[in-house]
């Protein structure tokens with residue numbers, strides 16, 4: 210091996226090792242309560258959204274290796290601030306209505322789940338029928354106003 214190549218490799222190794230020293234917090238938490246929706250809707254949300262938009266993220270192996278971990282943890286933290294399904298019932302009603310209404314346009318245009326997530330988790334790719342199920346649920350966003358009093362105690366919807 211050429212000398213220059215060897216030192217370059219050692220240098221890269223040192224940089225890589227140093228990157229691992231920067232700690233990132235991969236937190237999870239028990240939230241106030243999840244949306245009350247049909248089993249079909251919850252199945253889709255849990256599979257395609259919960260890793261970022263909930264307190265029960267399943268952290269993949271690359272979430273432990275810098276620099277990928279910085280990206281993954283950063284995205285999850287931003288995603289939770291924007292929308293955290295685990296704390297859904299603690300949101301003011303109008304926030305729930307607005308978020309639920311946003312889910313139709315954001316998923317039908319494939320802006321969510323984030324593209325790289327779908328390539329790393331092929332099971333998060335939503336079928337036509339699953340997208341339709343989400344659209345339908347999202348379009349009935351105003352139901353969140355009634356959900357406030359009754360639905361929280363029932364799992365029918």
Ligand code: HEC
Nearest residue numbers: 257258261284287288291292311312315316321322323326
């Ligand atoms: C890989 C992580 C990831 C996954 C998976 C993911 N999201 Fe997101 N989502 C984000 C991030 C990050 C943001 C914040 C974007 C920003 O800050 O600009 C976001 C923002 C949103 C918003 C915007 C909230 C607002 O305030 O406007 C909605 C709605 C949303 N996501 C819905 C979903 C839905 C529905 C799914 C599943 C089908 C999903 N997301 C899957 C990372 C993710």
